[in-house]
């Protein structure tokens with residue numbers, strides 16, 4: 031049993047030392063993984079494990095947990111009341127994602143096709159800028175803009191378009207608006223990255239061969255940016271679906287989403303097992319989405335960008 | 338030639354900020370001609386080709402196609418196709434779909450598209466690769482797909498931007514012949530951009546030599562070689578020995594020699610003018626040898642001799658001016674050793690008067 035030679039070790043180095051170095055390196059490698067692993071176990075595996083287990087126990091009126099396994103929570107979750115909230119959340123998140131896609135694509139295309147690198151950098155900075163402010167504060171700002179005595183109603187009244195203030199807040203539209211505003215950058219960035227990777231001459235070649243702009247978009251641009259579209263859709267859909275502050279503040283309880291419902295189970299109703307079951311359902315939906323994503327990407331993998 | 342002009346470029350000007358990429362360029366390109374735009378990198382060749390295709394609006398001047406001003410018409414409305422320097426194949430499409438793209442954009446019937454794609458696949462010898470994607474092809478194969486894609490619509494003019502630059506030397510030489518053959522076979526007008534004078538000389542019927550956005554000379558290859566318009570063209574096309582001179586009444590003087598009687602082409606008296614001579618026209622004189630022809634005879638020493646195939650290239654350093662003169666001869670006739678004194682004769686009849694190119 032002798033230590034095997036590694037191609038990386040220099041010539042003339044004694045063999046045992048090579049083996050030692052290798053083993054030491056392996057141990058060191060393991061050591062560097064420990065923090066990540068610890069983090070992963072404490073903040074991901076444990077909580078999800080707890081949720082998974084708790085979901086199948088029973089909640090009692092004062093927040094205790096009765097440790098009798100059963101499917102009671104699952105049955106309760108299929109109540110039309112709760113399924114309705116879940117469905118409503120999916121609809122809101124889908125609309126939000128669709129609007130982000132429609133608004134984000136032209137923005138990303140515009141930025142990616144600026145000839146000067148500096149222009150692109152500045153525009154991208156503007157896209158990212160809102161992230162430097164707390165999400166809650168930015169959401170509150172919409173209340174100031176949209177309430178009955180707010181800026182928007184004020185302007186509309188001043189220019190004589192309306193006599194009575196409009197109810198702009200506390201409806202689904204306000205929630206979608208808040209979500210689109212909050213997550214649009216998460217759509218623009220991956221789209222931008224995908225568009226920027228396209229060789230501009232490929233688009234010119236399409237035009238040269240007789241394709242009008244819409245045809246170029248459909249037959250060349252879209253197929254080439256599918257990975258970016260998928261990433262953007264996931265980035266926007268996921269935080270929209272489970273969003274808590276936006277429906278809370280801009281929906282005012284009239285447009286409750288699954289996140290609010292879960293939040294209530296844990297903090298108000300204190301029915302942790304039922305809350306856990308709802309979390310589990312939400313996770314299942316998101317996992318389904320991720321599976322869908324990987325399927326789309328696998329189909330698309332054959333496509334590579336020519337340099 | 339009585340053939341008609343397909344493309345007429347009239348005084349085209351294009352600026353990018355301070356850079357003048359095209360400076361009053363006027364070129365006529367004839368039907369079924371193989372036309373080359375030749376010049377060093379950055380002289381405006383690509384800019385001109387793109388302007389013909391409809392990319393980048395001219396600042397002034399016109400481009401006519403079959404006598405009609407193309408104006409601001411869009412690339413997709415011009416019966417002109419381009420093969421891009423980067424090939425610009427559609428990475429997500431099979432070879433077949435890349436080639437069919439232009440016909441599909443024109444909404445041709447499906448069976449006609451298929452028939453024509455098959456035909457072009459045959460011309461490009463690509464049948465076996467029809468279902469591959471671009472990333473599964475070699476550089477030479479990509480080049481063929483790009484060419485096939487550009488010819489399938491039978492454009493009035495096919496524009497090729499450095500079509501062979503990405504290929505290795507041997508393949509490039511093969512493809513030069515191949516391109517020429519294909520152009521002949523399918524009967525299209527080709528405009529090829531290149532910075533390689535050998536390539537232009539091999540393929541083109543006529544060549545426009547460009548520099549700093551200007552066209553210096555338009556002529557067939559032989560004429561460019563024999564009668565270059567100025568010293569830039571002279572040195573760019575092949576090797577040219579240059580002697581600095583001054584125009585005087587009745588010709589040109591170079592220091593220490595009698596006036597060479599030569600047509601100075603209207604250059605003002607006393608202005609600088611170079612005398613040029615091709616290496617093959619210079620005679621290397623043996624000890625005591627005299628020459629009957631009227632010639633400039635210069636004394637110098639032999640620096641080096643290189644034998645390339647059946648030819649020898651001898652570099653002679655002239656004593657008075659320290660100018661290096663290259664002499665090309667058949668290998669057997671040159672017997673002078675490196676470092677030995679010698680004389681070279683430059684026959685008047687082989688000398689060319691070469692003004693400076695316009696700035």
Ligand SMILES: Nc1ncnc2c1ncn2[C@@H]1O[C@H](COP(=O)(O)OP(=O)(O)O)[C@@H](O)[C@H]1O
Nearest residue numbers: 353356357358377378379380381382383384385
């Ligand atoms: N889009 C552009 N923006 C700014 N300058 C350009 C642009 N395209 C070309 N140029 C400049 O115009 C000149 C001619 O370029 P080009 O036509 O590409 O030359 P060539 O093809 O002969 O190498 C160069 O100096 C180049 O830097």
Ligand SMILES: [Mg+2]
Nearest residue numbers: 382383498499
């Ligand atoms: Mg170029």
